Amino acid sequence: xxxxxxxxxxxxxxxxxxxxxxxxxxxxxxxxxxxxxxxxxxxxxxxxxxxxxxxxxxxxxxxxxxxxxxxxxxxxxxxxxxxxxxxxxxxxxxxxxxxxxxxxxxxxxxxxxxxxxxxxxxxxxxxxxxxxxxxxxxxxxxxxxxxxxxxxxxxxxxxxxxxxxxxxxxxxxxxxxxxxxxxxxxxxxxxxxxxxxxxxxxxxxxxxxxxxxxxxxxxxxxxxxxxxxxxxxxxxxxxxxxxxxxxxxxxxxxxxxxxxxxxxxxxxxxxxxxxxxxxxxxxxxxxxxxxxxxxxxxxxxxxxxxxxxxxxxxxx
Amino acid sequence: xxxxxxxxxxxxxxxxxxxxxxxxxxxxxxxxxxxxxxxxxxxxxxxxxxxxxxxxxxxxxxxxxxxxxxxxxxxxxxxxxxxxxxxxxxxxxxxxxxxxxxxxxxxxxxxxxxxxxxxxxxxxxxxxxxxxxxxxxxxxxxxxxxxxxxxxxxxxxxxxxxxxxxxxxxxxxxxxxxxxxxxxxxxxxxxxxxxxxxxxxxxxxxxxxxxxxxxxxxxxxxxxxxxxxxxxxxxxxxxxxxxxxxxxxxxxxxxxxxxxxxxxxxxxxxxxxxxxxxxxxxxxxxxxxxxxxxxxxxxxxxxxxxxxxxxxxxxxxxx
Ligand code: SF4
Ligand code: SF4
Ligand code: SF4
Ligand code: SF4
Ligand code: FES
Numbered sequence: 001x002x003x004x005x006x007x008x009x010x011x012x013x014x015x016x017x018x019x020x021x022x023x024x025x026x027x028x029x030x031x032x033x034x035x036x037x038x039x040x041x042x043x044x045x046x047x048x049x050x051x052x053x054x055x056x057x058x059x060x061x062x063x064x065x066x067x068x069x070x071x072x073x074x075x076x077x078x079x080x081x082x083x084x085x086x087x088x089x090x091x092x093x094x095x096x097x098x099x100x101x102x103x104x105x106x107x108x109x110x111x112x113x114x115x116x117x118x119x120x121x122x123x124x125x126x127x128x129x130x131x132x133x134x135x136x137x138x139x140x141x142x143x144x145x146x147x148x149x150x151x152x153x154x155x156x157x158x159x160x161x162x163x164x165x166x167x168x169x170x171x172x173x174x175x176x177x178x179x180x181x182x183x184x185x186x187x188x189x190x191x192x193x194x195x196x197x198x199x200x201x202x203x204x205x206x207x208x209x210x211x212x213x214x215x216x217x218x219x220x221x222x223x224x225x226x227x228x229x230x231x232x233x234x235x236x237x238x239x240x241x242x243x244x245x246x247x248x249x250x251x252x253x254x255x256x257x258x259x260x261x262x263x264x265x266x267x268x269x270x271x272x273x274x275x276x277x278x279x280x281x282x283x284x285x286x287x288x289x290x291x292x293x294x295x296x297x298x299x300x301x302x303x304x305x306x307x308x309x310x311x312x313x314x315x316x
Numbered sequence: 317x318x319x320x321x322x323x324x325x326x327x328x329x330x331x332x333x334x335x336x337x338x339x340x341x342x343x344x345x346x347x348x349x350x351x352x353x354x355x356x357x358x359x360x361x362x363x364x365x366x367x368x369x370x371x372x373x374x375x376x377x378x379x380x381x382x383x384x385x386x387x388x389x390x391x392x393x394x395x396x397x398x399x400x401x402x403x404x405x406x407x408x409x410x411x412x413x414x415x416x417x418x419x420x421x422x423x424x425x426x427x428x429x430x431x432x433x434x435x436x437x438x439x440x441x442x443x444x445x446x447x448x449x450x451x452x453x454x455x456x457x458x459x460x461x462x463x464x465x466x467x468x469x470x471x472x473x474x475x476x477x478x479x480x481x482x483x484x485x486x487x488x489x490x491x492x493x494x495x496x497x498x499x500x501x502x503x504x505x506x507x508x509x510x511x512x513x514x515x516x517x518x519x520x521x522x523x524x525x526x527x528x529x530x531x532x533x534x535x536x537x538x539x540x541x542x543x544x545x546x547x548x549x550x551x552x553x554x555x556x557x558x559x560x561x562x563x564x565x566x567x568x569x570x571x572x573x574x575x576x577x578x579x580x581x582x583x584x585x586x587x588x589x590x591x592x593x594x595x596x597x598x599x600x601x602x603x604x605x606x607x608x609x610x611x612x613x614x615x616x617x618x619x620x621x622x623x624x625x626x627x628x629x630x631x632x633x634x635x
Pocket of ligand 1: 030031032033034063064065066067068101103104575
């Protein structure tokens with residue numbers, strides 16, 4: 001048996017900073033999808049930040065994080081692209097990079113972990129960044145907005161800010177693989193039994209629905225490979241959610257949103273109609289905090305989420 | 317000692333049409349493994365309870381099952397790490413398999429995919445061409461040690477969401493084991509093996525990392541990425557969607573710094589593949605009706621030259 005080659009079980013929360021500095025200024029990495037087909041996510045994030053009294057400073061020159069796909073071509077390029085983004089945040093005097101996409105979170109944290117844990121990787125990245133006068137010092141922590149809500153704002157404070165509690169709306173959390181797995185990279189909470197989304201749902205007056213699909217994959221990354229398989233993955237998860245009483249879904253990942261919102265219709269033949277509206281995390285939180293519903297881009301979803309809000313007497 | 321309730325899935329395909337559950341209370345130390353708890357129940361209470369096991373120490377790969385919703389080796393899972401507040405341990409067969417009797421499942425689909433790999437060395441030349449055994453450098457061997465630890469317990473296969481909806485997918489263990497031969501310097505069938513596993517839907521892995529819960533730290537998820545990279549560097553089945561997709565992503569990042577969604581669909585499906593594009597079109601039209609289509613032309617990010625410098629410095633292949 002090899003002893004050196006087997007990765008040790010990593011303690012949870014390695015290099016995770018909980019309840020960080022009192023800073024209210026954060027570097028903000030919206031990711032491609034929030035700038036392209038899910039602009040409502042970007043807008044509702046900004047509206048939520050205003051309500052929370054935090055400043056999200058967009059890293060406008062940041063590149064795509066490489067998603068999970070770039071690794072299929074080359075094992076270094078995503079790491080170096082992300083090092084460039086971190087260097088930009090450092091140059092602005094920031095030490096947090098806040099994401100609003102599960103996939104960005106996982107891949108940017110993985111890149112950061114490799115950079116911080118390997119001098120070789122850091123040296124390689126900096127030798128390339130040096131060509132255009134940049135350098136990553138290694139001070140950045142990548143966190144999802146979901147974790148910021150819990151660590152920096154706090155659930156009690158969040159609860160106290162709610163002006164439009166969700167009236168027990170039954171909301172199914174849908175995490176998205178890369179905000180929880182692999183645990184050695186994310187480690188903010190248990191990937192097999194996470195509860196951050198549930199905690200937020202309860203804090204804003206909803207009822208969190210427990211179902212096995214919440215930590216499963218939405219199939220986004222294979223939509224173009226075999227769309228019927230991707231649709232089946234959506235159908236399977238949404239069937240479970242609905243069977244457990246869900247009226248709506250809440251996700252911290254715009255890719256999950258695109259999959260769940262876009263493919264339930266195609267999955268209906270095999271899994272039965274579900275038609276569960278899928279809220280972006282900041283949309284639903286901002287709504288509960290009193291941001292006007294019309295500004296949240298709810299009309300941009302394929303499955304209109306306003307219907308469940310009307311049913312619960314939350315909007316007219 | 318503690319009273320632990322085992323809530324056990326019971327089904328015998330020879331007589332039952334539907335499964336039922338039995339509750340068996342055993343008086344054992346809390347730290348007993350789930351496997352030993354089952355052994356206890358079988359010996360003391362009900363001899364008909366069926367499950368596979370041999371080594372009792374995470375070596376043989378027989379005892380994977382689902383315990384309180386988590387799939388893994390029963391012999392590596394102490395009861396106190398999984399039981400709920402009432403001291404109950406709920407035991408089911410592995411998901412993604414057809415149950416045969418209680419926790420014993422039909423393993424054939426798993427083994428079929430493994431056999432298709434020709435899971436033995438197919439050397440480049442005859443043994444007689446070598447005066448000694450075939451030597452492998454420590455560096456070359458190190459690449460294989462981690463996957464060679466696979467005990468074929470099928471935990472990863474049971475956890476894979478793609479397998480659960482498309483049984484044609486090779487699944488994590490088979491792809492990881494394909495890697496074991498693809499990267500073996502003694503093997504002579506590298507390209508053929510890559511082509512074979514590509515046909516068995518290598519590119520259908522959804523990158524979900526569910527298989528990162530391999531009890532032997534094989535990390536099939538990472539090996540799958542290694543095999544995809546090998547496929548691209550050997551230029552195997554480059555007209556398939558998987559490799560085209562990956563290369564187009566790099567291309568759009570190089571052009572704009574971002575992942576340009578419109579370009580990505582065309583690059584993956586094929587700009588002149590009218591039927592393929594029409595299949596994506598209904599969803600596209602639904603999205604367009606909500607003003608949700610990504611822009612057709614992306615404006616490059618500021619300092620996109622830096623991104624190009626990175627991609628060029630690393631000599632990354634681009635579509
Ligand atoms: S995960 Fe997707 S959306 Fe996020 S930056 Fe990467 S490619 Fe863009
Ligand atoms: S759930 Fe979907 S979008 Fe989210 S990380 Fe998994 S595959 Fe990606
Ligand atoms: S890769 Fe791991 S989980 Fe999968 S069969 Fe092998 S040992 Fe089991
Ligand atoms: S990473 Fe790929 S192979 Fe592993 S469980 Fe997910 S889809 Fe299956
Ligand atoms: S009994 Fe052999 S692996 Fe569990």
